[in-house]
Amino acid sequence: MKFGEFDISTPLCLAPMEDVSDPPFRRLCREMGADVVYTEFAHCEAVVREVPSQCRKLAVSGDERPVGIQLYGSTEGAMADAAGRAEAEGPDFIDVNCGCWVKKIANRGDGAGLLRDLPKMARVVEAVMRGTRLPVTVKTRLGWDHDSIVILDVARMLEDLGVRALTVHCRTRCQGYTGRADWSWIARIREVSAIPLIANGDITTPADLRTCLDLGADGVMIGRGAIHSPWVFRTLRHWLQTGEPLPEPPLRQRVALTARHLVEHVAYHGAPRGVFSFRKHYAGYLKGAPHIAQLRRELVQLTEVGEILARLDAYAAELPDDGE
Numbered sequence: 001m002k003f004g005e006f007d008i009s010t011p012l013c014l015a016p017m018e019d020v021s022d023p024p025f026r027r028l029c030r031e032m033g034a035d036v037v038y039t040e041f042a043h044c045e046a047v048v049r050e051v052p053s054q055c056r057k058l059a060v061s062g063d064e065r066p067v068g069i070q071l072y073g074s075t076e077g078a079m080a081d082a083a084g085r086a087e088a089e090g091p092d093f094i095d096v097n098c099g100c101w102v103k104k105i106a107n108r109g110d111g112a113g114l115l116r117d118l119p120k121m122a123r124v125v126e127a128v129m130r131g132t133r134l135p136v137t138v139k140t141r142l143g144w145d146h147d148s149i150v151i152l153d154v155a156r157m158l159e160d161l162g163v164r165a166l167t168v169h170c171r172t173r174c175q176g177y178t179g180r181a182d183w184s185w186i187a188r189i190r191e192v193s194a195i196p197l198i199a200n201g202d203i204t205t206p207a208d209l210r211t212c213l214d215l216g217a218d219g220v221m222i223g224r225g226a227i228h229s230p231w232v233f234r235t236l237r238h239w240l241q242t243g244e245p246l247p248e249p250p251l252r253q254r255v256a257l258t259a260r261h262l263v264e265h266v267a268y269h270g271a272p273r274g275v276f277s278f279r280k281h282y283a284g285y286l287k288g289a290p291h292i293a294q295l296r297r298e299l300v301q302l303t304e305v306g307e308i309l310a311r312l313d314a315y316a317a318e319l320p321d322d323g324e
């Protein structure tokens with residue numbers, strides 16, 4: 001699959017995730033084997049108004065490429081303008097969010113709201129294509145609800161428009177995160193469209209990856225699985241290359257990864273905000289650690305990075321020599 005000048009077979013992609021897929025996390029996931037990373041979504045009108053918090057989301061760096069900047073919104077002029085501004089940051093492609101399910105976004109016609117008005121979706125995507133010379137991709141869901149699944153029409157329409165890749169979170173907007181992602185839609189999309197296709201939703205294991213590839217996906221995208229286990233990309237790539245499972249990284253390595261990510265996260269977000277927002281990673285990074293519940297309780301009570309690093313060091317020092 002092509003991502004600008006990069007040609008990647010079976011890309012394993014880090015999902016765009018607000019408050020998660022920031023530059024430190026994207027870099028970490030690239031090191032852990034993610035082939036392609038996406039920024040958090042930025043709202044087109046806020047970008048055009050130069051709202052600092054949104055413009056900051058557009059910043060990408062050379063060492064994380066290939067990287068896509070994701071935009072959302074439904075005002076065509078602002079989408080075109082924002083795409084041009086995003087291009088100036090140096091990404092490899094621009095992704096259009098047509099899948100965000102959050103009420104205040106979807107109900108005003110942005111994100112998954114575009115699934116209720118496909119002509120509008122087409123105009124928004126065309127506006128982005130007018131605003132940038134970069135390849136444009138789209139990420140969406142199956143449809144608004146179970147009775148209005150439109151993904152087959154969407155795939156055909158976007159392929160005709162020249163969209164370079166389609167990522168499908170295989171749930172409807174109304175499902176939010178309930179139920180299971182229905183990957184069988186990947187095969188149905190494949191029957192009607194040749195658009196490069198990235199499967200998304202509940203993918204964490206080699207078996208999930210195998211199923212999605214067998215159904216016709218060209219690549220997969222991982223969101224929540226990476227929040228807990230950023231090494232998931234390495235595990236999946238190893239399995240693709242060898243057919244063998246890869247054990248979880250030893251606990252000592254995971255403690256070191258926690259410390260390193262914390263430092264980079266706080267350097268980016270500042271303290272104490274970054275200390276608080278990092279807490280979502282502890283449970284996954286330290287899964288299976290002896291006395292994890294107590295360790296987590298202690299870590300979430302600390303507000304100084306230095307104190308947290310000292311506690312992690314002390315914890316690592318108590319681990320047996322084999323690192324587990």
Ligand SMILES: Cc1cc2nc3c(=O)[nH]c(=O)nc-3n(C[C@H](O)[C@H](O)[C@H](O)COP(=O)(O)O)c2cc1C
Binds near residue numbers: 040202203223224
């Ligand atoms: C914390 C969080 C933030 C998210 N933010 C975005 C976003 O900015 N743009 C987007 O397209 N999807 C966003 N998503 C959805 C994910 O990209 C992905 O489609 C969804 O989580 C399903 O994949 P998963 O089962 O691998 O997590 C977000 C998901 C989470 C959990």
